[in-house]
Amino acid sequence: MNMTLIAAELFAAGVLPSGELAMDKLEGGTNSHVYLMKCGKYDRLVLKYNEAGAVDAEAAFLKRYVKLPIVPSFRYADPANRFLIYEYIEGATTYYPGNKGGLLLELVRQLIAKYEEVEWPAGRNVTWQQDLIERTKLTRSASGDLFTEEDHELAAELAGNSSRVTGPFYHLHGDCGVHNFVFDEDRQLSGVIDPLPLIGQPMYDLAFAFCSSPDELTPDVIAEVVYDEAWPFSRDLKALYEEVAIALYNRIVTCTYHHPHDLRAYLNAWKQWRMIVTSNR
CATH class of the missing domain: 3.30.200.20 (Phosphorylase Kinase; domain 1)
Incomplete structure (x- = not known):
C-alpha cells in the first residue's frame, strides 16, 4: 500500500x-x-x-x-x-467498569434505538437463524476443552430457535462492544467505531455489548435496559436471555485470544446464564 x-x-x-x-x-x-x-x-x-x-x-x-x-x-x-x-471522533477507548447498565442505556438511546429496518438481502441463501448457527459452530470448533458437550448442544439449540427465522431485521453495527466504544473526558459514551455490519435483530447488538466485558453480567442489568422506554423493540425476556447466552458462549472463545485474563470471570458467568436459559426452556 x-x-x-x-x-x-x-x-x-x-x-x-x-x-x-x-x-x-x-x-x-x-x-x-x-x-x-x-x-x-x-x-x-x-x-x-x-x-x-x-x-x-x-x-x-x-x-x-x-x-x-x-x-x-x-x-x-x-x-x-x-x-x-x-x-475522527475525539476521546479515549479505555473502558471503566462500574456502570454497565447506564452505558448500555446510552448505547440504546444514541444508536440501537435508531437502527433502520431493512429487508433481508434477496441474494442471501441463509436466514438470520442459520447465520447464528454458523457462528456457534465456529465457536465450537475453536473452543478446545472450555465447554462440555451439553454446553455446545445448548448453544446450538438456542441459536436454532425457529423464532429467529422471521424479522423484522435491521442494519446492525455487528461488533458493538466496549473495545469499539469512544469515551469523552467525563467517561461518557461519545462514539462507536469499527463496525462489522450485519443484517439482523437489534437484541444481537445489545447482547454483544453486554457480554463484551466481564463485569456486571447479571440478568437485572440487561433486563432494566429493555424495560426502559428508550428500548423500542421486543421486551421478551426469554428471547433476551437466550441471546445473551449465545453472545456469552461466543465471547468466551474470543476472550481467550484477546483478553485471556477475563476467562475465569466469563466462565463463572456462563454457569449462571446456562442455568437461567435451561430453567426457561
Whole structure:
C-alpha cells in the first residue's frame, strides 16, 4: 500500500484541500490498516484500508447512520473499495467498569434505538437463524476443552430457535462492544467505531455489548435496559436471555485470544446464564 499515491489521489479528487498533509499510523484490525490524517486546518480524518467487501459494508453502514453523532461521519469511499475515510471522533477507548447498565442505556438511546429496518438481502441463501448457527459452530470448533458437550448442544439449540427465522431485521453495527466504544473526558459514551455490519435483530447488538466485558453480567442489568422506554423493540425476556447466552458462549472463545485474563470471570458467568436459559426452556 503506497500512501503517497493514495494521498495524491485524494488531493486530485478534492477529498483533501491543498496543504501539508500529516499521516500517522494507528492500530488496525486483523486485515485493516488505519491512518490518522490532518491537512492544514482541516478536521482530523481517519483512512481505513481494508478488503473490498469490508470497505463496502462499513461505508454503507456509515452512510446510513451519517446523521447520528455517535457514528463517525462518512467522508469518502474509494471507487475501487480499497479504503474509506471518515471523521475522527475525539476521546479515549479505555473502558471503566462500574456502570454497565447506564452505558448500555446510552448505547440504546444514541444508536440501537435508531437502527433502520431493512429487508433481508434477496441474494442471501441463509436466514438470520442459520447465520447464528454458523457462528456457534465456529465457536465450537475453536473452543478446545472450555465447554462440555451439553454446553455446545445448548448453544446450538438456542441459536436454532425457529423464532429467529422471521424479522423484522435491521442494519446492525455487528461488533458493538466496549473495545469499539469512544469515551469523552467525563467517561461518557461519545462514539462507536469499527463496525462489522450485519443484517439482523437489534437484541444481537445489545447482547454483544453486554457480554463484551466481564463485569456486571447479571440478568437485572440487561433486563432494566429493555424495560426502559428508550428500548423500542421486543421486551421478551426469554428471547433476551437466550441471546445473551449465545453472545456469552461466543465471547468466551474470543476472550481467550484477546483478553485471556477475563476467562475465569466469563466462565463463572456462563454457569449462571446456562442455568437461567435451561430453567426457561
